[in-house]
Amino acid sequence: MVETERSPGLNRQQHLLIAAAIWILVGTGLLIMGCIFWFHFPYLGFVDREHIGFGSLALAVGLLKGKFILEKTAARTIERADALTETNPLKSIIQMFGGKTIALILSMMGIGIILRAAGVSFEIRGxxxxxxxxxxxxxxxxxxxxxxG
Structure with a gap:
């Protein structure tokens, strides 16, 4: 059996796929929970004009936030992934995201915790x-x- 030399740590593609997987998992979870809270799925209780309208507005706001804020964040993360030197996988993922992105993630999580603790209704949180x-x-x-590529 021929042994191939393996470089330590994760490569660029692995880093980017991990970042994408995190965004996909969290985004999908939030979108599903948002639909459950807002539309009262799986009971289909509120699929009327008002709920569709406000749900569409939330979707549009999300697309704008994704395009103008999180796309820039992703671009910075991709640039950092190109220049990673850390061989420890966990440290390299933290290095890839950087301080501003981690602060953004923590602030979004903090807002969610505050909304829940403040008793904001399921509909608004949705x-x-x-x-x-x-x-x-x-x-x-x-x-x-x-x-x-």
Missing amino acids: LIYIAVGTALLWSCQKYLVAAR
């Missing part, structure tokens, strides 16, 4: 989750395109 989930799903395509 609209916010729809917007943030859509933004994450929109921007994850940047990672997937960069990982392809």
Whole structure:
């Protein structure tokens, strides 16, 4: 059996696929929970004009946030992935995301915790989750395109 020499740590493509997977998992989870909270799925309780309208507005806000905020964040992350030197996989993922991106992620999580603790209604949280989930799903395509080549 011939042994091939393997470089330590993750390569660029693996880093970008990990970033995309995180964005896809979190975005999908938020979008699903947002739809459950807003439309009261799986009971189909509120699929009327008002709920469709506000749900569409949340979707549009999410697309705008994804395009104008999270796409820039993804572009910076991709640039950092090109210059990674860390061989420890966990440290290299933290290095890839960088301080601003980690702060953005933590602030979004903090806002979610505050909304829950403040007793904000499921409906309002649902609209916010729809917007943030859509933004994450929109921007994850940047990672997937960069990982392809």
